[in-house]
C-alpha cells in the first residue's frame with residue numbers, strides 16, 4: 001500500500017502536469033467508490049496537495065477532489081481519453097488533450113468530491129494526526145499522543161492518530177531506527193523524541209528515493225521507487241541487524257506482520 005513517501009512522490013510529479021488544467025470530461029466506474037470522479041467535469045485544478053496518504057486536488061469552484069490509492073491504485077497519464085485498459089476505474093480528460101487515469105486492480109482506492117476542507121464524510125481523513133514533516137509534529141506532541149492509548153506502539157502508529165502517513169514499511173523502519181520494541185505499550189519521553197526524529201529521517205530518505213516498490217507501487221512516470229535498497233528493517237527478516245548483528249525477526253502485532261531486531265529493540 002502506498003504510504004506517505006509514495007503518495008508525496010506522486011504528488012510532486014502530478015502538480016506540474018495538473019495545475020491550472022481544466023477538466024473537460026470525466027468518468028468513473030459505476031460504484032460508489034469511483035463514481036464521484038464525474039462530478040468535477042468543467043472544474044479547473046488550483047492545487048495538488050497531500051494529507052497523510054490522501055491526495056487532495058483543489059478545484060477553482062471551492063471544492064476538493066480527494067483520492068486514496070488503496071492497495072494497488074496508481075495514477076498515470078494517457079495521451080488521450082478514453083481509458084487505456086479495463087483496470088482504469090476513473091479518468092479525467094484535460095484541456096491539453098491528455099487524460100489522467102486512476103488504475104486500480106484490486107479496487108481499494110477511492111475518489112471523493114467535497115467542499116474544500118469539509119472532511120466529515122471522510123472520517124479517516126478528518127481524524128488524521130499531524131503531518132510528520134510539518135511544523136505541527138513535535139517530540140512532546142508525539143509523546144502526549146502515544147500516552148493517550150495503551151495499545152502497542154506499532155498499532156498506534158498505523159492508526160494514523162499520533163502522526164499521519166505511516167504504514168507497515170515506515171512504522172517498522174522508524175521503530176527499528178529509534179530502538180523501540182514495536183509491541184511496547186508505554187513509551188518514555190526520551191523514546192518519543194527518538195521516534196519523532198526517526199520518523200522524519202525515514203520519510204525524508206524515502207521521498208528522496210521516490211518511495212519503496214515491492215510489487216504494485218509505481219510513480220506517475222510508471223517506474224518503481226528506489227528506496228527498497230535503503231530499508232534497514234522492513235523486508236529483511238532473517239538478515240543480520242545492521243546495528244547489532246542479531247538476526248531480524250518477524251511476528252504479527254495486532255494482525256500486522258512486523259519485522260524487528262530482538263537484540264536492539266528490547
Ligand SMILES: [Zn+2]
Pocket residue numbers: 241242243244245246261262263264265
Ligand atoms: Zn539490532
